Amino acid sequence: MSAWYVRKEGSPEVLALPTAVEVLTGLRDGNFLPTDEVRGPTDATWCAIEVHPTFAEAAEYIDPPPPEVADDTHLDMNPLIDVCLVLLIFFILTITYASIERALDVPPDTADEKGAPQKIDIKDIKDRIFKVIVKMDGERPIIKIEGKEVTQDQVFTEMQNIINTTGRKEMLLDIDKVVPWGVETAILDAAKGNKVHNIINNQRK
Template sequence: MTWKIRHQGSPEAVEGLTLAQVVEGLQEERWKFTDEIMGPNDRAWTPIESHPQLEEVVAELEHPVEKPFEAETGLDMNPLIDVCLVLLIFFILTTSYAAAQKVLEMPAMSKEKTKPQPPSFTPAEVKKFTIRVQARVVDGKPVLKVEDQTVDQADLLPAIKQWVQRTGKTEMLIDASDDVSWGTLVAIQDAAKGAGVTKAHIQAKPGGGGGKPAPPRKASHP
């Protein structure tokens, strides 16, 4: 019980096929609906689309049933990730900008006699309650001393902390020359704060003239 199939009008035919193989060939588009077929009980060639046993198969292949659209139920995390990245970049830029704006305010000393003058102390009095930090510029580089002991800027915090623990003093006197940069003064005050110093006094220069505006005589850490 085999089937034969041929292209329309062709003298050559493929023989020995089962009905299932014919249907499979139609699904794989090896044959066209207009090709001719002859079943075991047929006496003449018939177009595939007109054969009684293949009409339904051809109709299904010509008009396939469309599957209903199923909406995705999964949670799309892409928008949330995009928002998080934007916020991360914003906070990084904000932090960098705030760090760049960290500047020590150093207003000029007033020359008006009507304003109250800062208290003055003798060297002996100052030495009793403060740790002295000296800052100078030598060959274009800052040179720092903690109680006459030269230290690198990177070792400033442990050096000050050692004196705080040894003497119990929590106030510091900064003796800086006019050519010392504000960045160095900020580094000294930051190291003092980290070492446990509660107040940092900046020594006023006699005369107060020339150069950049003189720094405030006393700066308290919050």
């Protein structure tokens, strides 16, 4: 039985139809486009429906397919991602600046009029101060408050306990120069949070 073959433009899939009428019906109903290819029983090659002698006249009256309508429900996330990245960078810079500001916001050593540092005898102030020592053991910072080793997370609570029990609100900070800034900043934050009003000998050695 003779058949007509239709394939979508650019597609290798072939659809067989028994008559040319069914090809025209598919064209009219929008199942086929004028640019789709057709081959009749006597055709040696494929050609577009719109140029085939059997369908060329009918194809002229077929309206072009409507343009694709953009999906209004689609949300373009790229601008949102850009804004989030900017806010993240701003947040990181703000935190970094605040950390440096806290680390530098420390009373300097007192000096006499000639600029020489004033020597402080620990014996004279031992009733007013508590001592914090920070050293490095390899890659691990060792924090001792009044001789008691604590973790970085325990610094605030331990300072609070000492201040509450002894009434000492001045701190003698002995810290190695190799101690990371983050550790020093955490100690200074804890001191500030506990209203330590004087930090002595806090300069990195």
